[in-house]
Amino acid sequence: MKLIVGLGNPGKEYEHTRHNMGFDQLDFFADSHHLSFDREKFGGKYCEFQMNGEKVILLKPQKYINLSGEVIKRFIDFYKIPISNILIICDDLDTEVGKIKLKKQGSSGGHNGLKNIELHLKTKEYYRYKIGISNNKELDGKDYVLGKFSSEEQKKLKMVFETGVTLLNDYFEMSFDNLMNHYNKK
Numbered sequence: 001m002k003l004i005v006g007l008g009n010p011g012k013e014y015e016h017t018r019h020n021m022g023f024d025q026l027d028f029f030a031d032s033h034h035l036s037f038d039r040e041k042f043g044g045k046y047c048e049f050q051m052n053g054e055k056v057i058l059l060k061p062q063k064y065i066n067l068s069g070e071v072i073k074r075f076i077d078f079y080k081i082p083i084s085n086i087l088i089i090c091d092d093l094d095t096e097v098g099k100i101k102l103k104k105q106g107s108s109g110g111h112n113g114l115k116n117i118e119l120h121l122k123t124k125e126y127y128r129y130k131i132g133i134s135n136n137k138e139l140d141g142k143d144y145v146l147g148k149f150s151s152e153e154q155k156k157l158k159m160v161f162e163t164g165v166t167l168l169n170d171y172f173e174m175s176f177d178n179l180m181n182h183y184n185k186k
Helices: 018-032 065-079 112-121 141-145 151-171 176-183
Strands: 002-006 039-041 044-051 054-061 086-092 100-103 127-132
Touching: 002 018, 002 065, 002 151, 018 054, 018 086, 018 127, 018 151, 044 065, 054 065, 065 086, 065 112, 086 112, 100 151, 100 176, 127 151, 151 176
Parallel strands: 002 054, 002 086, 086 127
Antiparallel strands: 039 044, 044 054, 100 127
16 A cells, blocks of 8 residues: 655645645646545545555645644554655755655755654655745745745646656656656656
């Protein structure tokens, strides 16, 4: 069983903001596979499906991003999912808009959602799919990550989300090392 988690903030006011890249990528992937987040459990909206004979859960925690670790931990415990079968999708300030980065492990990089996940999972060794949102050092960090994208940036994001669908499909076929080698070079 695999768990793919998209990080974001719940509520209309946060839809399609920089901090909601995880939600947006999961929605794009779910739409491409005719799936919907029609179930709720442990403070998260989710859907289940089979890919290559393996059960997969797509999860969007419905707590603020900096509290999402508790929801993820409850799913992991309930379904007995090993850490090696978890992929977290999130925004990344240190990567430019239109770019993605896969990481096997590492620090939170200052991302409060990842910090909370590390607190609850008691490890930094989980897979991450980071979507670049760039960094505008002239704006307050909170205002920036909760802000919307320009129309030019939105065009780049559409291509990122399309690539993300292929990436997530490949995630079920390839080792994570091969996935990183393939997608981190683009």
